[in-house]
Amino acid sequence: MNDTSRRFPLANEGLSSAFIAPTKKLSSFAFGYILRDTRSLNLSAAERMNRFPASPLCTVTWIFDGEIYLANSDYPMPLISFSGPQTKPVVSSNPGAINALSLAIYPDAWTQLTGSPMTDFIDRTLDLEDVIGSALFETFRQMSCDELLNDKILNFEERMSEEWRQVRPQNRVFTQNLQDWFYSLLRQATMSGSGKSLRQTQRRLKRLSGQTQRDIMTYVRLENLFSSWALAKGKPKANLSDLAFGNDFSDQSHMGREVKRLVGVSPARFNQLIDSDESYWFYRLMGERY
Secondary structure: OOHHHHHOHHHHHOOOEEEEOOOHHHOOOEEEEEEEEOOOOOOOOHHHEEEEOOEOOEEEEEEEEOOOEEOOOOOOOOOEEEEOOEOOOEEEEOOOOOEEEEEEEOHHHHHHHHOOOHHHHOOOEEEHHHOOOHHHHHHHHHHHOOOOHHHHHHHHHHHHHHHHHHHOOOOOOOOOOHHHHHHHHHHHHHHOOOOOOHHHHHHHHHHHHOOOHHHHHHHHHHHHHHHHHHHHOOOOOOOHHHHHHHOOOOOHHHHHHHHHHHHOOOHHHHHHHHHHOHHHHHHHHHHOOO
């Protein structure tokens, strides 16, 4: 199997969802692509719901076919939308089949690319055309012009790599998870600017990411917890108390509160739903990465 086939499993294996890592040139800009294509599935209304955790990342979403409605909204999302970091779990639904691609982007990289402070976009989803200039928007719009998934992503990455190369900080490093990104962000906040005090560093970190250091560390703990849970799955039942202490929660109750706040359900309930509820497809997909 060649490199292109490995990067695009959904197109080659007939899957309904896939995680696609960015090319190395964009690995310091974006976490990865999430593709959802249910056109070959016969899903009920409940199965056409989508559940996502709170996240420190921002997202550009392209809708190639179908519609997406955010919970409590009477209007479908724009065909190309931008979502800032989300402090609460996100629920959306599709009236019918959907073919959509999302690119999760590190918020400080977006700020570096566009000059827009991320604090303006917390918990918001907007038409991308209203967020960025026309020249940069054209780079994103071209994603919708190619027919094949491979072509869409490869052509976009060729254009976006050049855009990112022009503004990428010299000390920016390759990242594979939220913890790597957080340490990179902390170095950037520490080294940039004239003031070196803790308060000044934290102020710069929030300007870059839209969030406090404490907020981001909560997301890092959640990702580490999910990684530990995924690795333990299929083995003798994991002890929740051990998972809590092994992932820097003060105790099991602390872990339960944070999971419910960021995911929407308790750890025990989540453990049941991820295997039985189609709307939790995103979590199953992420679990395959570990």
